Amino acid sequence: MESAIPLHLETQRSRHKRVPDDYQPPYPSFVARYKPAVSRVVMAYFGVQYRGAAPAAAMEALAEIGGRFAGECGPSHWDRAQYLDHTGHENVVSVAYWDDIARFDAWFEPGREAWTARQREGVGTFIEVLRPALARHETLFSSLGRPEGVAVIADGMSGEVQEHAYWGGMRDRIPLSQTDALAPGGAPELVRDGARLRVKAHDNLCLIRSGQDWSDTEASERKLYLDDVEPVLREGMDFLSDDGLGIGCYANRYMRVLAAEGSASEKSYGQSWWKSLAALERWAESHPTHVRIFGAAMKYLSTLGPSAKLRLYHEVTVAAADEQFFEYLNCHPKTGMLAAVETVGA
Amino acid sequence: MESAIPLHLETQRSRHKRVPDDYQPPYPSFVARYKPAVSRVVMAYFGVQYRGAAPAAAMEALAEIGGRFAGECGPSHWDRAQYLDHTGHENVVSVAYWDDIARFDAWFEPGREAWTARQREGVGTFIEVLRPALARHETLFSSLGRPEGVAVIADGMSGEVQEHAYWGGMRDRIPLSQTDALAPGGAPELVRDGARLRVKAHDNLCLIRSGQDWSDTEASERKLYLDDVEPVLREGMDFLSDDGLGIGCYANRYMRVLAAEGSASEKSYGQSWWKSLAALERWAESHPTHVRIFGAAMKYLSTLGPSAKLRLYHEVTVAAADEQFFEYLNCHPKTGMLAAVETVGA
Numbered sequence: 001m002e003s004a005i006p007l008h009l010e011t012q013r014s015r016h017k018r019v020p021d022d023y024q025p026p027y028p029s030f031v032a033r034y035k036p037a038v039s040r041v042v043m044a045y046f047g048v049q050y051r052g053a054a055p056a057a058a059m060e061a062l063a064e065i066g067g068r069f070a071g072e073c074g075p076s077h078w079d080r081a082q083y084l085d086h087t088g089h090e091n092v093v094s095v096a097y098w099d100d101i102a103r104f105d106a107w108f109e110p111g112r113e114a115w116t117a118r119q120r121e122g123v124g125t126f127i128e129v130l131r132p133a134l135a136r137h138e139t140l141f142s143s144l145g146r147p148e149g150v151a152v153i154a155d156g157m158s159g160e161v162q163e164h165a166y167w168g169g170m171r172d173r174i175p176l177s178q179t180d181a182l183a184p185g186g187a188p189e190l191v192r193d194g195a196r197l198r199v200k201a202h203d204n205l206c207l208i209r210s211g212q213d214w215s216d217t218e219a220s221e222r223k224l225y226l227d228d229v230e231p232v233l234r235e236g237m238d239f240l241s242d243d244g245l246g247i248g249c250y251a252n253r254y255m256r257v258l259a260a261e262g263s264a265s266e267k268s269y270g271q272s273w274w275k276s277l278a279a280l281e282r283w284a285e286s287h288p289t290h291v292r293i294f295g296a297a298m299k300y301l302s303t304l305g306p307s308a309k310l311r312l313y314h315e316v317t318v319a320a321a322d323e324q325f326f327e328y329l330n331c332h333p334k335t336g337m338l339a340a341v342e343t344v345g346a
Numbered sequence: 347m348e349s350a351i352p353l354h355l356e357t358q359r360s361r362h363k364r365v366p367d368d369y370q371p372p373y374p375s376f377v378a379r380y381k382p383a384v385s386r387v388v389m390a391y392f393g394v395q396y397r398g399a400a401p402a403a404a405m406e407a408l409a410e411i412g413g414r415f416a417g418e419c420g421p422s423h424w425d426r427a428q429y430l431d432h433t434g435h436e437n438v439v440s441v442a443y444w445d446d447i448a449r450f451d452a453w454f455e456p457g458r459e460a461w462t463a464r465q466r467e468g469v470g471t472f473i474e475v476l477r478p479a480l481a482r483h484e485t486l487f488s489s490l491g492r493p494e495g496v497a498v499i500a501d502g503m504s505g506e507v508q509e510h511a512y513w514g515g516m517r518d519r520i521p522l523s524q525t526d527a528l529a530p531g532g533a534p535e536l537v538r539d540g541a542r543l544r545v546k547a548h549d550n551l552c553l554i555r556s557g558q559d560w561s562d563t564e565a566s567e568r569k570l571y572l573d574d575v576e577p578v579l580r581e582g583m584d585f586l587s588d589d590g591l592g593i594g595c596y597a598n599r600y601m602r603v604l605a606a607e608g609s610a611s612e613k614s615y616g617q618s619w620w621k622s623l624a625a626l627e628r629w630a631e632s633h634p635t636h637v638r639i640f641g642a643a644m645k646y647l648s649t650l651g652p653s654a655k656l657r658l659y660h661e662v663t664v665a666a667a668d669e670q671f672f673e674y675l676n677c678h679p680k681t682g683m684l685a686a687v688e689t690v691g692a
Contacts, residue, residue, distance in 0.1 A: 295637055
């Protein structure tokens, strides 16, 4: 058993963990481990948005960003996912991960110009970037052997970690929580730059990407997941997308991961922006929509036991104000962090 | 909004609350407030145990303890409840509350002698007492107007308190949690005194009494409680009674409160002894049996909203080693804290 907090980020605590030192989690989980030289990771979401069938400009944009990712100083890993949002827009989001800030910075300026400074017929584009210090970031995986998201660029996975399977584990896995309450500071602001809309968010904004991979499940397990768990998960995701603002969820996307050739894979993830880690904790712990998700997942896992083939993971970041970037071009006003600010009139 | 921690027990924190200072609970709850002069309360459980119909000696014992309670230095309040335990024994438990240690001490020695030093035909008896400093104790009520348990001897009830409706609220309401992890120390030990068996427990043993009162519910609400919530609660209580030891629950009783004339009232409570507050937290937060209880209660309350007439309350104590007393005479070996020690052979 090891701590989710890497050794070199352990500090003298001024804030306690939520569980005693002899706490034993009831099942194993693992976290991504980076090379010690990695001090920061970058997670960059590049979205295209359109209505109905994909316009040519959308396909071109997707091909183009794929090409740029493959180019010099491109990300170590990227993936792509799609969802139909609650306003009826399709969104295809390409998520790229870097573990070298210098390479990201070299890549980003031209990448950004090409993405959100250029008008595309019938297509909106957006960029959402976090570049957190590792002390502001955590991951969790239910199994080994198939990293997803940021963990793909990690050096590898940990052994079994202690800080999971209890409410508060997410916070306890974030190294900075050893000394900091991770309280939010300020409110999001809209910054207009011609047609481009930027959102200046605030200190300790929180991002979660929480994924499901049912590609290894067979017969009865697959049916149990798709019939009993997924619909409950979808209902919770819909709540966050439609009505999350009142509980501190600025935006939520429940995405289907796309395979390399563009077809839907058997993987999904929810990605949401939160006012604070505390707001995310409160939803997860006590909101009826997530209590139902948790109940369905618990029932599923206790029915299947260690034989479960469903893979679950998440990555959570609590970003400092200067670790964030949000920019939108021709997107509807409920897109991502735009939902947190008033875009009309001003 | 006020803190559950009374003003005179607020101290400089070395341990943080689990929620930010601006946390707003989603619905109101209240705590018992004692007169400032009260530094300690006593909660004393006097049980009789038998098989089948109540023997004459059991009825005599119940009448006798009722008489003693009414006598000099008796408790400010007492109630009585009954349950059939998992070994098939009936147990009738009279619970008495004092807020004056001197009066309790004056009352207790003869009361104890009469209860556990005297053989009764076909009847076992037991005493379980905690006398915690107020800093080691908390209560919570879903509504005003009908205090139960220890709260009956309080000076009154608080206004709406902040520390509830999140996991960790129980700990945050205990004043000592401001500076202490409330970690358990040691293991329970059996002490034989002739036929009397005493259990010397350990520092920071935890007691919860968690009650339900459906006497005010009508028609559809009553049906919803009895059909959808109570069976799930019972299943969780049965788990703790039968299999709780592995997760740190030494003993659990799911009791039906008896009305003054001895018939069953429309009130119940679960009463359980735990190795630690942390063990109770882990069960409540993540064990499938309590997750189902929580889910059923959430569904019930969100269906009914503020019109719900069901009353819920609990009292929780984390007792120092010298604030505890457990004594059993002619009880089966799974009775109360006897379940935590080996009584055969030794």
